[in-house]
Structure formats: C-alpha cells, structure tokens
Amino acid sequence: MSMKDVARQANVSVGTVSNVLNRPDIVSGDRRVRVEAAIAELGYVRNDAARQLKLGHSRTVGAIVLDSGNPFYAQLVGGIEAAAEASSLAVIAGSTGNREQRERLYLSLFEEQRVRGILLASAGGTDDLVEGIRRRGTPVVLAESARDATGGSSVSVDDIAGGEIAVRHLAAQGRRRLGVVAARQDLRQVADRLHGARRAAAGVGVEIEVLEAEDLTVLAGRTAGEAVVARTRAERPDAVFCVNDLLAVGVLQAFAFRHQIAVPEEIALVGYDDIAFARSTVVPLTSVAQPADLMGRTALALLEEEIARRDAAPRHVSFTPTLIERESTTG
Template structure:
C-alpha cells in the first residue's frame, strides 16, 4: 500500500499541514521539525503524489517540447538549451518527436495538455495547422521553436534561414564554383524553402552561376547518401553542393568519398547547415552554417516563463537569431 502524507505526519509527530509546508519548501517550519519530517519521509519511503498537486494547482512544473526529429543532433542541442533554462526555474522538460507528422504531433500535444503542462515549445510539423489555436483555447501558452511564420500574438524563436542559405552559396561562389546543387529535403518544409530562397539570391548575383535543386523525401544521412550516389554517377556533376542540413551533407560526403572516389573539395565542394556537434569530425571536416541551437531552446523557455509570469511585450515576442558560416576543409 502506498505511503500517504498522513502516515508521514503520524511518524514525525506533526500535522499534515506541517508536512505539506516542508514538501513545498516554506520557511515557516523550524529546522528541527524539518529534519524530523525528512527522516520520516526517508524511513517510510514516501513518494509525493505530484499528479494530485498538479490537479489542484491547474498546471505542473513540466514544459513540453515537441520537435520534428529527436534523432537530429540539432534538435538534441535545442533540448539541452531548453532543459538548462527550465531547470534554473525549477521546471523539467518533457520531450516528444513528431517525425514531421502532423497527426503524431497532435497526439503528443493532446497528451501533454491532459498532463496539464505549464506550456508547450513546438517546432510545428504543419505550419498551417491549428495546434497553436488548440492549445490557446485550453489556456496553455506556446512558443514556436525554429519557426517564424505565426502571427504577432504568438511567441517565436527562429534563425534567419534565408540569410543562412545565402551565406552558404555565396561562400561556394567565392571559391570559384559555378555549378551548384542544392540537396534539399522536402521543399514544403519552411526552413528548406527559406534556405533555397537564400541560395537562389546568391546565384542570381553571379553571372554564369546555376543552381540545381534535388529534393529528397527526408533530411537524413540515408537520404543524403542516395542523393550523393545519384550525383556521383552523372557525367554532368556539379562542382559544389549545398545540403539543407548536416545529416544530408554527411550522407552526400559518404557517397562521394567513400563510395565514389570523388575528392572533396577538389572535385566537389560541400557545405551543410546546422553545424551539429560532429560536423568537424567527419572524414573531411564539414563547412556548415551554424545555428545557435542551445540558445534557441533556452530563449524559448525564457519566453514561455515570461508568458506565465504576466506576458511578453508585443515587440519582444519574435526573436530571430543570425546564422554564422563556419568554414572547414570540405569547401576548400
């Protein structure tokens, strides 16, 4: 049978209210009584019923984070930043991975809402969906992470992906490359579309430069390897490749160097996006456009906590970071 708070009170020889005060960290209890209550908790093996406390309070000390792909090191870094910021204010982060599937995303959101989370950090699988409105109707604050298309009344943290795409391709053009391929991932993904827009802007500024778009159905190493294999076997290969994220770039690099004997960057220069932790440790260190992933996560939690504490000024609801090009050996 589960030990109840009244059992702790009886064992310590105090009231239930005193035990509650100790559990909630209130300073109205003398140190000697606090020590006695904690000894009773240890002796009986009491575990606090946090679900009941949440029901009374109306929300928990948990924040939900739903990302597109927890297997992508970029989102793992976002989660690290969110966890560190949340812990500083006594919150924990519950993580869900939608797999870029709107139905799976809605399932997670509904489950987290039932658990009365304090708020939700969301990288939406469907930017045009109604998840934000669904949560707002339930009184749950939301911050969109790595997203910038919501209305002014929604808090967002994002990176200027148009500028990121421009940085990547302008760098390749500066190296004298002119036949550039963009290994894209799904073009319906907002981040991919923005990076492509920036790439096109860079190409349009240089006479004789061209940009070929190769769409893949996923943004994974395997999808990048398939795209790299296709490019490797062509007679009219590009002289540079910009990949929409580092996982795609790693797959392309594997196909070119390990399977095809093509020299990177001598034959084909390569640039990725995100600057994930192992970008510098690939067989040819990968040039990449760095996103401040941990800062995205921590800033999202900060905006959420400010909403809980009374609101965020409209001028401060949208935070956009600037990307940074990190040049390594893969681009020459």
C-alpha cells in the same frame, strides 16, 4: 503512504509536513528533521499531479520537435533542459517524425496533462489546434518558426539568409555550377534555405540545380551523392550545398567511397546546422551554424514571460546563422 501518515509518524500536523515539502525555510530545524526522517522511513512520494491541481500550475514543460534523430533537435532540447533545470522545471520531449498527425497527438496529450506550457517546432498544419490550446490557457511558443498565425511568441533562425550565406561562400571560392541537395520542400525551413540559395545564385551569377533527396537523412544524402558520382565529370556540379548536415554527411560518404570524388578539389561541400559530427567527418564539413542551444534557452524564457504576464505582447526572436568554414570548402 499519505501526508497524514508522515504527520502521524513525525508527531506533527499535516500543515507542517506540507511546509517541509514546499517551504522548508519556515519550519524549525527539529521538526524538519523529524518530518524528513519519517518521509525516508515510510517511503513517502509526493503526489505531484494532485499538487498541481491544487496550485493550478505544473512544473513540467512539453517540447515537441520534428526529428529526435537529428542532432540539431537534440541540441535544441538540450538548451531547453538546461534552462529548465535552472528553474527547477522538468521537460518532456516528443518527436513528430515530420508528421502532422503525430504533432496533433502530442499537442493534445500535453494539454491533457496540464503541462506548464508547450515549446513547438512545428511541421505546419496545426495552427487551429495551437490557437485553441492557447485560448484554453496553456501557452505555446514556437521554437523554430518566425511565422505564428495564432499570435504567440516565437524563436527562429533566418533560414533565407542561411541559404544565401552558403551559396555566396561557394561562389567566393570560384564555384560556378552549384547543386543543392534538398528534401521535404513542404517544410518551411527547407523552403527558406532553397529560396535564399536561389536568390544568392541569381545575385552572383552562378548556375544552381536542385538535386532531390528522398528524406533529410544520411542514407538519403548518400543516395543523392551516388547519383552525382554516376555522372560524367563534365555533368557534375563543382559545389554542393545540402539543406542539413545529415544530407551532407551522406553526400560526403558517397564521394569518399573508393576516393571517387575529391572534396573540395573537385566538388566543394557545405551543410547546414553545424551538428557536432560536422567537425569530425573524414573531410571536416563547412556548415551554416544555427545556435540550437541558445534557441532552446530563449524559447523557454519566452514561455516563462508569457506565464508571468498573461497580458504581455508576444515577442519574436530571430537569430542570424553564421558560416563555419572547414576543409570541405577551403581545402
């Protein structure tokens, strides 16, 4: 069905049908009712792709995240979607699995689809592509990075401060031998959290040991935790900081199995992200919280600012993480 079919059925002009679809407030009540009845009877669905070509802009935003299996990114996309809904926009989200090749694929596909703009949580290595996409007219806002070599707007959290917050909290609890469970140190977020942890450890005079995990997942955390359990009591750290909550949940599972290590009596435990599950683990998890929902909303707001004013200077918004204390460190 086309707009011409609807116009013929309702006995109005094609222009009237267009106004009902796009500016119904200027159409008389009788004509609007007739057009809406014709649309329902014929099963007409507007061709939004053609409409976008005519108007020169889209109502769809592309969002690219590192790992859709991580609840932090689900919360980030949720914030984007909530803000988009308020502006009658749609969001298409893709997960790169921390892979540059897949990130490049999504960036190219979203540009080909002529999306309104792209919100990107980047694994790195795609600055050249992002710069080209911006130059060709599609705005890109980095949704989890303060460093934007291509000169666009960005939203980030101070992850160095987050690492410091975790270690200073553990030191304040009297812990002096700290293990940091980390994976994918090539990712900016992980590297910054480690940097902050090391800097805080040096400042408060505690020992720090990096415990390498295979990935940023619960299963990898459980494997790292089992390696700690296998040590003698004298060789174990008295506190563990994990660079995300999924790792921390896995470590906690390893410690809790057969009650091998008491948390926090023997080893205190801190995670990062404060995902919803952190408060309902067998021992509620102390975590460094990022405002994921607010970050998503802010990223979309920055994107809309760029669209409204193409000559506007880029803005960089940075949030400071906060510590949420629970029983895994305070008993």
